[in-house]
Amino acid sequence: MTDERRTGYRYPDLHVGMQFRSPGRTITDADLVGFAGLTGDFSELHTSDVYARNSQFGRRVAHGMLGLAYAHGLMWARTGELRETAIAFLGINDWKFVAPLFVGDTMFVDYSIRELRDSKSKPTQAIALFDVKIVNQDGQVVQQGTKALLCSKVPLAAVEKSA
Numbered sequence: 001m002t003d004e005r006r007t008g009y010r011y012p013d014l015h016v017g018m019q020f021r022s023p024g025r026t027i028t029d030a031d032l033v034g035f036a037g038l039t040g041d042f043s044e045l046h047t048s049d050v051y052a053r054n055s056q057f058g059r060r061v062a063h064g065m066l067g068l069a070y071a072h073g074l075m076w077a078r079t080g081e082l083r084e085t086a087i088a089f090l091g092i093n094d095w096k097f098v099a100p101l102f103v104g105d106t107m108f109v110d111y112s113i114r115e116l117r118d119s120k121s122k123p124t125q126a127i128a129l130f131d132v133k134i135v136n137q138d139g140q141v142v143q144q145g146t147k148a149l150l151c152s153k154v155p156l157a158a159v160e161k162s163a
Contacts, residue, residue, distance in 0.1 A: 008085065020112065062101040071134045091147070092147055095146075111133070115127075126153055
């Protein structure tokens with residue numbers, strides 16, 4: 001018996017087509033205000049009830065980048081599914097903002113492995129491409145695209161112990 005605690009999938013566990021769903025995250029007024037302050041994006045569509053009420057949306061809309069940032073945290077940090085595998089986020093391809101995300105909406109991230117390939121320069125690493133959809137509580141897709149992740153083919157805990 002071993003005392004080693006496993007906290008997520010390791011590279012050999014991963015396969016193309018594997019599907020995941022994040023926990024939910026409800027968008028709050030404080031999220032919009034905080035994100036506006038952090039980024040400097042104080043567009044009235046995000047910060048003014050009066051302005052937004054007269055817009056095509058009829059109410060304030062969350063910043064698109066807020067949804068994308070929260071999705072990243074929900075995928076990699078909250079689930080812990082790739083804690084023993086993920087090394088670095090490599091990028092986003094073909095990202096689309098499909099529908100608005102509103103205050104009060106609860107977002108989830110549905111993602112699946114599209115491709116796994118060995119790193120050309122490091123034999124202990126691989127690249128995983130994920131098809132990603134951010135969906136609201138009604139199942140409506142609000143954002144979607146592809147994210148790339150650098151993965152370790154050996155357990156990260158083993159790498160840390162030997163360092």
